[in-house]
Amino acid sequence: MSDKQKSLTYLTKYLKNYKKPILISVAFYLIATIAQVIAPSLLGQAVTNLSAFVKWHGSLGVFYQALAWMAGFYAFNSVATYIAWMMMTRFNANANNDMRKGLFGKLQRMTIRYFDTHQDGQILSLFNSDLDNIFNALNNAFFEIISQSLLFVGTIIVMFVINWKLALSVVATTPLILLLSWIIMKKAHVYLDNQQDRVGELNAYINEQLNGENVIITQGLRDQSVAGFKKENAKVREAMFKGQFYSGILNPLVSGFSLLNFAIVIATGAYMIMTKQVSQAAGLGLIVTFTEYSWTYFQPLTQVTSIYSMLQLALTGARRLETVEEQEEENTVPDGKTILGVNDAVRLEDVHFGYTPDKEILHGVSIEVPKGQSVAVVGPTGSGKTTIMNLINRFYDVNSGAVTFDGVDVRDLKLENLRSNVGIVLQDSVLFSGTVADNIRYGKPEASMDEVIAAAKEAQLHDFVMTLPEQYDTPIENGQANFSTGQKQLLSIARTILVDPAFLILDEATSNVDTVTEEKIQKAMDNVIAGRTSFVIAHRLKTILNSDKIVVLKDGQVIEEGPHADLIKKRGFYYQLYTSQMAFE
Numbered sequence: 001m002s003d004k005q006k007s008l009t010y011l012t013k014y015l016k017n018y019k020k021p022i023l024i025s026v027a028f029y030l031i032a033t034i035a036q037v038i039a040p041s042l043l044g045q046a047v048t049n050l051s052a053f054v055k056w057h058g059s060l061g062v063f064y065q066a067l068a069w070m071a072g073f074y075a076f077n078s079v080a081t082y083i084a085w086m087m088m089t090r091f092n093a094n095a096n097n098d099m100r101k102g103l104f105g106k107l108q109r110m111t112i113r114y115f116d117t118h119q120d121g122q123i124l125s126l127f128n129s130d131l132d133n134i135f136n137a138l139n140n141a142f143f144e145i146i147s148q149s150l151l152f153v154g155t156i157i158v159m160f161v162i163n164w165k166l167a168l169s170v171v172a173t174t175p176l177i178l179l180l181s182w183i184i185m186k187k188a189h190v191y192l193d194n195q196q197d198r199v200g201e202l203n204a205y206i207n208e209q210l211n212g213e214n215v216i217i218t219q220g221l222r223d224q225s226v227a228g229f230k231k232e233n234a235k236v237r238e239a240m241f242k243g244q245f246y247s248g249i250l251n252p253l254v255s256g257f258s259l260l261n262f263a264i265v266i267a268t269g270a271y272m273i274m275t276k277q278v279s280q281a282a283g284l285g286l287i288v289t290f291t292e293y294s295w296t297y298f299q300p301l302t303q304v305t306s307i308y309s310m311l312q313l314a315l316t317g318a319r320r321l322e323t324v325e326e327q328e329e330e331n332t333v334p335d336g337k338t339i340l341g342v343n344d345a346v347r348l349e350d351v352h353f354g355y356t357p358d359k360e361i362l363h364g365v366s367i368e369v370p371k372g373q374s375v376a377v378v379g380p381t382g383s384g385k386t387t388i389m390n391l392i393n394r395f396y397d398v399n400s401g402a403v404t405f406d407g408v409d410v411r412d413l414k415l416e417n418l419r420s421n422v423g424i425v426l427q428d429s430v431l432f433s434g435t436v437a438d439n440i441r442y443g444k445p446e447a448s449m450d451e452v453i454a455a456a457k458e459a460q461l462h463d464f465v466m467t468l469p470e471q472y473d474t475p476i477e478n479g480q481a482n483f484s485t486g487q488k489q490l491l492s493i494a495r496t497i498l499v500d501p502a503f504l505i506l507d508e509a510t511s512n513v514d515t516v517t518e519e520k521i522q523k524a525m526d527n528v529i530a531g532r533t534s535f536v537i538a539h540r541l542k543t544i545l546n547s548d549k550i551v552v553l554k555d556g557q558v559i560e561e562g563p564h565a566d567l568i569k570k571r572g573f574y575y576q577l578y579t580s581q582m583a584f585e
């Protein structure tokens with residue numbers, strides 16, 4: 001699909017529900033245009049009558065009558081335009097609302113791959129730049145184009161009906177204008193597209209730097225961060241300048257041509273009077289009428305060129321949003337099977353997987369986590385531990401082999417059913433706005449306060465919550481500053497305990513917390529693991545000594561497995577890992 005088709009597909013999709021208000025507004029614009037197009041001919045009549053009066057001293061009745069009609073038509077034009085504008089503003093707000101909802105909903109259905117490969121800032125700019133551009137264009141440009149097109153066509157028809165020679169003189173320069181506009185618009189289109197892409201990149205940079213502010217400050221990287229910003233900002237400035245420059249020169253160009261046309265119209269009218277094609281009075285009337293028409297005729301051209309950049313930015317936005325709409329969604333397997341807990345085992349069976357086709361990360365990994373047992377996976381950084389978690393939870397699909405729950409391939413399970421059976425405690429726990437209790441209840445909103453407190457106790461969080469000013473009703477402050485990393489992880493464990501998943505994945509993170517918190521986390525983890533089928537990604541071997549089985553992963557392959565004591569006896573890779581870690585404890 002071409003870029004233009006993409007933009008139109010997107011806009012049609014969201015605007016087609018508003019056919020009725022659009023048609024009514026167009027109808028009112030049509031009425032307004034008819035009034036606006038007729039008014040100048042009345043002005044001409046008035047002038048003809050006035051000049052006849054000056055010459056022959058007849059009656060001024062027609063003059064006053066024409067003036068009154070003209071005022072009436074202009075008033076009618078204002079009222080109809082006002083009604084059309086009101087309807088359009090309302091429908092635009094609703095359509096933009098639909099687009100925002102559509103985008104957010106779509107993002108919620110996207111695959112993890114999309115979020116892994118797109119920066120937050122780029123995604124945010126869809127909301128705060130692209131949708132805004134569409135809103136502005138719909139409000140200020142879309143209907144302007146409709147009304148101006150109607151005015152344009154109407155003016156041409158009326159001009160040719162009144163006097164074809166003068167009508168020709170008005171439209172004489174149009175082919176040249178259209179050719180020049182086409183050339184300039186093509187150039188502007190490229191630069192305006194570029195402008196939006198650069199704005200997206202700048203947003204992504206700002207977002208990344210703000211997220212990494214702690215590191216920037218502690219590592220003394222502020223100058224570097226500002227230098228990076230200046231570089232990205234300069235790209236935006238350059239793209240904006242070029243985009244606005246090319247789209248901006250259209251307007252003065254067309255305005256220049258419209259002035260030239262006044263001269264052409266007056267000269268043609270004067271020529272017609274001098275060559276006696278028309279009487280002096282009628283000729284003067286025609287000149288006044290056609291200078292007015294010349295203005296009305298050029299108005300759409302100047303208007304459209306002045307809003308061109310706005311329109312183009314909206315089309316670019318629509319294209320970028322349509323690209324998002326086309327993205328692959330998570331396959332929810334609506335007709336899939338369901339399981340009720342884990343009754344046998346969760347298995348990885350000869351799994352091969354790579355995030356990209358050219359780089360395989362897991363090379364035939366097989367792991368079995370029998371019901372009720374805790375299996376830990378250890379291995380050097382980058383060996384593929386987190387990748388296994390991503391496959392079990394079906395964030396990604398295997399290239400070959402299978403991940404099975406009680407023998408059922410996860411790809412055959414309803415996604416909702418799979419996720420409801422799996423609970424994950426991540427290293428980086430996220431708290432949402434709301435109270436502490438709301439956050440513990442996150443996965444089970446209907447949980448009673450007693451259940452919340454019991455989960456918090458089991459997760460070793462209760463004592464800390466009792467020290468907070470409003471205890472379980474304490475709001476999570478912006479930026480979650482009232483919670484430390486360790487406390488956030490305890491809260492995340494409490495959340496998981498409350499949901500009571502059949503299968504648990506723990507991405508253990510005891511590395512950057514103090515020893516007291518570390519002990520608490522350890523205790524909470526032991527509590528949450530007890531009696532549950534679980535898979536623990538271990539970074540510190542001390543924490544997994546009691547696991548039923550330890551799987552050692554290296555370069556995407558299982559090289560050893562068994563209980564801690566057996567692996568130590570074996571004196572292989574695990575033994576080396578363990579002894580080197582213990583030396584630092």
Ligand SMILES: Nc1ncnc2c1ncn2[C@@H]1O[C@H](COP(=O)(O)OP(=O)(O)OP(=O)(O)O)[C@@H](O)[C@H]1O
Nearest residue numbers: 116355356361379380381382383384385386387388
């Ligand atoms: N979203 C991704 N896209 C592409 N490659 C990825 C992605 N996530 C991880 N990788 C790559 O896959 C490999 C395994 O990464 P993974 O995160 O599974 O390792 P890990 O054992 O969990 O490491 P760590 O102990 O540091 O967390 C690495 O080479 C990593 O660069």
